[in-house]
Amino acid sequence: MTRLVALGVTLVFAVELFAIARLDRTDVLVVSGVAVAAVLLAVRWHLTRRAAEAADEPAPDDAGASLRRWRARTETMISWSETTRTDWDRRLRPMLARQFELASGQRRMKSPNAFRATGEMLFGAELWPWVDPENISRTGSSEPGPGRDTLNDILQRLEQI
16 A cells, blocks of 8 residues: 555656656646545556455454453463362452452442352352352461362352342
8 A cells, every 4th residue: 555655646746747758838737636536546556456355354253263262261260279278369369359359249348248258158068168268278388289179179169140
């Protein structure tokens, strides 16, 4: 596109120089106008041709790419759940607590006791410690994570809300 415009400006300049040198001064305006019109038509043709080519191209597979990203993220979450408690505390617990906070409507900062009570009621005594954002272990690198089954149970309970 830039080359086309540069070529057009050069063509108009050359036509004007030729018209000034060879033609009557009254014809310079007409010849220059014809050159400018030709350049503008060429630019318009170039733009419409590119738009038609872009319309003919198949649309990118947004759904496929989104599905691949979701699958990779899910596989990563599962691998974090099967490692140490430190990985669980750093990566999964904040995400699960945020999802619980959004799904339940209970804000942790607004009412910590209501947040805790809602979590214990929804997840039960076995699962709530793995979602509770306050239950972070300082020595978790030596402790195993809860595993895939616990993550699956937590996600199923979150879906029920």
